[in-house]
Amino acid sequence: MDTLFINIKELLQVRTAPIEFVSGKEMSELPSIKNAYLTVRDGIITGFGSMSNCPKTDGFKLIDATGKLVLPAWCDSHTHLVYAGNREGEFVDRIKGLSYEEIANNGGGILNSAKKLQVTSEEELYQQSKVRLEEVMQLGTGAIEIKSGYGLTEDAEIKMLNVIKRLKENYPIEIKATFLGAHAVPSAYKNDKAGYLQLVINSILPKIAAQSLASYIDVFCETGYFSVADTELILAAGKKHGLIPKIHVNQFTAIGGVQTGVKYNALSVDHLELMREEDIEVLKNTRTMPVALPSCSYFLSIPYTPARKMIEAGLPLALATDYNPGSTPSGNMNFVVATACIKMKMTPEEAINAATINGAYAMGLSDKTGSITIGKQANLILTKQINSFGCIPYSFGNHQIDTVYIKGMPVDK
Ligand SMILES: N=CN[C@@H](CCC(=O)O)C(=O)O
Numbered sequence: 462m463d464t465l466f467i468n469i470k471e472l473l474q475v476r477t478a479p480i481e482f483v484s485g486k487e488m489s490e491l492p493s494i495k496n497a498y499l500t501v502r503d504g505i506i507t508g509f510g511s512m513s514n515c516p517k518t519d520g521f522k523l524i525d526a527t528g529k530l531v532l533p534a535w536c537d538s539h540t541h542l543v544y545a546g547n548r549e550g551e552f553v554d555r556i557k558g559l560s561y562e563e564i565a566n567n568g569g570g571i572l573n574s575a576k577k578l579q580v581t582s583e584e585e586l587y588q589q590s591k592v593r594l595e596e597v598m599q600l601g602t603g604a605i606e607i608k609s610g611y612g613l614t615e616d617a618e619i620k621m622l623n624v625i626k627r628l629k630e631n632y633p634i635e636i637k638a639t640f641l642g643a644h645a646v647p648s649a650y651k652n653d654k655a656g657y658l659q660l661v662i663n664s665i666l667p668k669i670a671a672q673s674l675a676s677y678i679d680v681f682c683e684t685g686y687f688s689v690a691d692t693e694l695i696l697a698a699g700k701k702h703g704l705i706p707k708i709h710v711n712q713f714t715a716i717g718g719v720q721t722g723v724k725y726n727a728l729s730v731d732h733l734e735l736m737r738e739e740d741i742e743v744l745k746n747t748r749t750m751p752v753a754l755p756s757c758s759y760f761l762s763i764p765y766t767p768a769r770k771m772i773e774a775g776l777p778l779a780l781a782t783d784y785n786p787g788s789t790p791s792g793n794m795n796f797v798v799a800t801a802c803i804k805m806k807m808t809p810e811e812a813i814n815a816a817t818i819n820g821a822y823a824m825g826l827s828d829k830t831g832s833i834t835i836g837k838q839a840n841l842i843l844t845k846q847i848n849s850f851g852c853i854p855y856s857f858g859n860h861q862i863d864t865v866y867i868k869g870m871p872v873d874k
C-alpha cells in the first residue's frame with residue numbers, strides 16, 4: 462500500500478533535480494518545502510510538494526506529521542561497525558594519561574581488536590555486530606559503509622567481510638563493504654611489513670575480489686602504519702581488482718596521503734584532522750570527497766577537521782561516525798551533526814548536507830539516497846514536534862527522532 466505523509470511542518474533536503482554532492486557555498490543551502498506532503502510506494506519516494514497540492518487521501522496509509530519535520534535518513538560513509546568485544550580498558554588508560562599512540566605501541570589499539578576478533582566465531586561476530594547495526598538504524602542512519610581491518614589474517618578478514626555480507630542480506634539498510642587489510646601491521650609480521658603487504662596484495666585481495674566481498678579498498682596511511690608508498694601499492698592492486706579507493710589520511714600526521722588519494726581517484730579521503738594548505742589545494746575541482754569524523758576528534762581529544770577553511774576554499778565535506786572500538790565507540794550521527802556545528806562551526810544547513818547527500822556520495826550512493834528526490838529510497842527521519850531543523854544539532858547528546866523509515870518501512874524501536 463502507498464504511504465502518504467501529510468502536514469509535514471518542513472520537508473528538508475528537497476532536490477527536484479538529482480545532484481551528486483554540494484560544495485563550498487552551496488553547502489549552506491538546504492532546500493525545503495514548508496507544510497508539505499510526501500508519498501512513498503514500494504520503498505521509493507514517488508512524490509512530494511506543498512499541502513495545497515496534496516493528493517486525495519483514499520487508498521493511502523496516512524501518516525500525520527503535524528508539527529514534525531521530515532529529512533533524509535543519515536548517510537554514514539565511514540564505520541568499522543563489525544568488531545569483537547570492546548576496548549574499555551584502553552579508554553581508562555587514556556584517562557590516566559597514556560596517549561592513543563602509546564597504547565598502540567604497547568600492543569593495544571588495532572592489534573588488540575584483531576586479537577579478539579581472530580578468536581571470535583563468525584556467528585558470534587555477527588550477533589555482536591547486528592546489535593550495533595540495529596542501534597544506528599534506530600538513531601536515524603539509513604545507509605552505511607562498513608570496513609574490515611580488525612582481522613589482519615586471511616581468514617579473519619574474510620570472516621569480517623562475510624559478516625558484513627550477512628548484515629546486507631538480513632537488513633533493509635543499504636550497506637557498502639570496504640576491505641581494509643592495511644589497517645595495521647599484524648604482530649606476526651612485526652619486522653616484515655613488506656611481507657604483510659604481499660600477503661594482502663597477492664593472496665587476500667584476489668580472494669575478496671573473486672567473491673565480490675567488497676566495493677572499496679582502504680589503507681590507514683599514517684606514520685607508524687602505512688606510508689604513502691605502501692598506500693600506493695595497495696590502491697593500485699585494489700584498483701586492478703575493481704575496488705575503488707576510500708582512505709584514512711591525515712589523522713595524526715600529514716604525510717601526503719591526501720595527494721595519493723586524489724592521484725588514485727579515491728571516492729573519499731577520511732579523517733583530515735590535520736590539513737595543510739597543499740592538502741586543501743589538491744582536493745579542489747576533484748571528485749574526491751573529504752570526510753570529517755568529529756566524534757573521533759571528540760573521543761581522542763585531537764584536532765577537528767578544519768571545516769570552515771575547507772568549505773570557504775570551495776570544497777565539499779561529508780560527515781561520518783567512524784564507529785569503532787578504539788577511537789570512536791559511537792555510531793550516533795545525531796551527535797556527529799551536533800559536534801560538527803558546535804566544534805567545527807558548521808551551520809546546521811552545512812552539517813545536514815554533509816551528513817546526507819555528501820555522505821551518500823562518499824559511499825557511491827547519491828543516486829539512491831541522501832535527498833528527497835523522486836525515485837530515491839524512502840530513507841527518512843520523521844522528527845518529534847520541534848521548532849526548526851536547528852533543534853537537531855542544538856539538542857546535542859539527545860536526538861529529535863520520532864520514527865526512522867528505511868525503504869519506506871518504520872524501523873523498530
Ligand atoms: N585510524 C584508524 N582506524 C580507526 C581506529 C582504529 C582503532 O583504534 O581501533 C579510525 O579510523 O579511527
Ligand SMILES: [Zn+2]
Nearest residue numbers: 539541709783
Ligand atoms: Zn576509520
